[in-house]
Amino acid sequence: VTAEEAAPLFGGIDLGATKILSLVVSRTGSLLAEDIRPSLGAEGRDAVIGRMVASLRECLATVGVDGRQLAAIGVSAPGPVDDAAGVTNPPNLPGWHDVPLASLIGSQLNARCTLENDANAAAFAEHRWGAGRGSRHMLFLTVSSGVGGGIIIDGAIYRGVSGAAGEMGHVTIHENGRRCPCGRRGCLEAYSSGLAIAKQGYRIGRRASGALHARRAAAEPLTAKAIYELATAGDETARRLIADAGRHLGTGLASLINIFDPELIVLGGSLTKMGDLYLGPAQATVQRECSAQARRDVRIVIGELGDRAPALGVATLALETATQTSTL
Amino acid sequence: VTAEEAAPLFGGIDLGATKILSLVVSRTGSLLAEDIRPSLGAEGRDAVIGRMVASLRECLATVGVDGRQLAAIGVSAPGPVDDAAGVTNPPNLPGWHDVPLASLIGSQLNARCTLENDANAAAFAEHRWGAGRGSRHMLFLTVSSGVGGGIIIDGAIYRGVSGAAGEMGHVTIHENGRRCPCGRRGCLEAYSSGLAIAKQGYRIGRRASGALHARRAAAEPLTAKAIYELATAGDETARRLIADAGRHLGTGLASLINIFDPELIVLGGSLTKMGDLYLGPAQATVQRECSAQARRDVRIVIGELGDRAPALGVATLALETATQTSTL
Numbered sequence: 001v002t003a004e005e006a007a008p009l010f011g012g013i014d015l016g017a018t019k020i021l022s023l024v025v026s027r028t029g030s031l032l033a034e035d036i037r038p039s040l041g042a043e044g045r046d047a048v049i050g051r052m053v054a055s056l057r058e059c060l061a062t063v064g065v066d067g068r069q070l071a072a073i074g075v076s077a078p079g080p081v082d083d084a085a086g087v088t089n090p091p092n093l094p095g096w097h098d099v100p101l102a103s104l105i106g107s108q109l110n111a112r113c114t115l116e117n118d119a120n121a122a123a124f125a126e127h128r129w130g131a132g133r134g135s136r137h138m139l140f141l142t143v144s145s146g147v148g149g150g151i152i153i154d155g156a157i158y159r160g161v162s163g164a165a166g167e168m169g170h171v172t173i174h175e176n177g178r179r180c181p182c183g184r185r186g187c188l189e190a191y192s193s194g195l196a197i198a199k200q201g202y203r204i205g206r207r208a209s210g211a212l213h214a215r216r217a218a219a220e221p222l223t224a225k226a227i228y229e230l231a232t233a234g235d236e237t238a239r240r241l242i243a244d245a246g247r248h249l250g251t252g253l254a255s256l257i258n259i260f261d262p263e264l265i266v267l268g269g270s271l272t273k274m275g276d277l278y279l280g281p282a283q284a285t286v287q288r289e290c291s292a293q294a295r296r297d298v299r300i301v302i303g304e305l306g307d308r309a310p311a312l313g314v315a316t317l318a319l320e321t322a323t324q325t326s327t328l
Numbered sequence: 329v330t331a332e333e334a335a336p337l338f339g340g341i342d343l344g345a346t347k348i349l350s351l352v353v354s355r356t357g358s359l360l361a362e363d364i365r366p367s368l369g370a371e372g373r374d375a376v377i378g379r380m381v382a383s384l385r386e387c388l389a390t391v392g393v394d395g396r397q398l399a400a401i402g403v404s405a406p407g408p409v410d411d412a413a414g415v416t417n418p419p420n421l422p423g424w425h426d427v428p429l430a431s432l433i434g435s436q437l438n439a440r441c442t443l444e445n446d447a448n449a450a451a452f453a454e455h456r457w458g459a460g461r462g463s464r465h466m467l468f469l470t471v472s473s474g475v476g477g478g479i480i481i482d483g484a485i486y487r488g489v490s491g492a493a494g495e496m497g498h499v500t501i502h503e504n505g506r507r508c509p510c511g512r513r514g515c516l517e518a519y520s521s522g523l524a525i526a527k528q529g530y531r532i533g534r535r536a537s538g539a540l541h542a543r544r545a546a547a548e549p550l551t552a553k554a555i556y557e558l559a560t561a562g563d564e565t566a567r568r569l570i571a572d573a574g575r576h577l578g579t580g581l582a583s584l585i586n587i588f589d590p591e592l593i594v595l596g597g598s599l600t601k602m603g604d605l606y607l608g609p610a611q612a613t614v615q616r617e618c619s620a621q622a623r624r625d626v627r628i629v630i631g632e633l634g635d636r637a638p639a640l641g642v643a644t645l646a647l648e649t650a651t652q653t654s655t656l
Binding site for chain 2 (some may be wrong): 033052080105108136137145149151153158159160161162163165166167168171172173174175182219242248251252255256258259260261262263289293294296297298
């Protein structure tokens, strides 16, 4: 057994609505193995947890060690994570309520397990290994079907009192406005997310003309991605839908910049792939709506770690927690 | 000279739009003297600064010592304070632009001088001596003619990159909504402040009936205070104006709670004196618009220190900075 083979390993498992992404890193943070498989949430909680464990075991098998060298793991999940109670309540997964995910996964893999919200974890990964390296105060927003957020203050995740902080998708930008999937009205998510774009596209598709109508009439899916494809093909209505969502995102970002005066905002999630069509109007709105001093201080950039960010973030959390503990 | 007489003194000067409030505290934070005088901003920058210095000297004379025992002072001012450049840009004071207030005051009083935004300073005072004692993460909102804010994280003022953080009055709650004094649209301040209430009252007073119309027709001032007096006398329109402003405040508070998951929000400023008429609708909105977990964590209370909070906050900052420096 060489020194490298005996060195501790750290695992990260990200539970998403559609897929599980696991990885194993060395104590220096090098990525050693990765596994991606579908979540299959409809099969129920225990089946999903079994697949999470199997996914990380697959990574360990790839590295070529058994579970005994796994020093610590982290698990990320969507929705609020309650630090104090050690439970998670992921939306979009039927039958999950106050699930003690850290202890369930930790006991099956025989390792200490840390639980974290997926956007917080992604923020942490971008801060340690990605676009946020070296920054002091950084906000992370992930914009895909929904809008999530993570806050880094003085280089650490800011969790609030019990882990519910960072719900930036549910800042009200338009009182009594559009209905949000969270049940309330006027949230940033209801205006700037992929679902918001799709919903507006479907509504506009009712009008008896244009490419959106043609797609709707043909019963083809009107997802944000489909609308983006129409936009890049030159459809003006599709372009306007995406620009509007970008402008709304800019309103939310400007409020956050006025609150936090951060040095950096890192944007992640699938909508960032829409580029200037979406992000141009967001940047223009930020320029207009921020205080001069905060605007001078902040840069807005795209994340570097993509879908891997949450799992890498929780693995890094597990690593740093273990390192700090052994140092003390 | 007794030990008490030889002990160092710490000064705080709060520059407000209408008045200057100075005070001197002992190294244990006991209030030893206080002076209040008008700002008289129209007399120009140097005259105002002279009055600030004279005000603190008056406090020192009351305590019965000369300037040599003044260990350190703090100065608070409205508007953004730029930490890095050491300058302040108070709105509402004509002719102030990038004024190096800390060095100007410090050199005249021959003491090291710390500059801080007034809402940040008030937040700090409430955390150390008032309603926020012992809390970890606390937000402070001051609601009077405008809306200001201060953020306490892990017991310290959160300033952002350069001191511009905490501009909670300029969170957008209604895109493309009412014009705010800051020049933008839809800010929390444009909906929930005393000026917002007065402006709505003046507008409604155009209608040819009711108490608001009578006041307007008689050219009596339609301030928030006047509208509150009408409300307590039973005028339904006045009551509704104040309740609406409270509801809007609740929208802003809910967004902040979803972002910060704080344990405490401390409210200061003259509008808190309106009691349930204003704060009841705010609380009800918070209950409806917050995530369940964050709502469970947070308490919303009224500040205990009133108008004295900013000056006490900067004096305490000066005191703690001096103490930390001498300990290191």
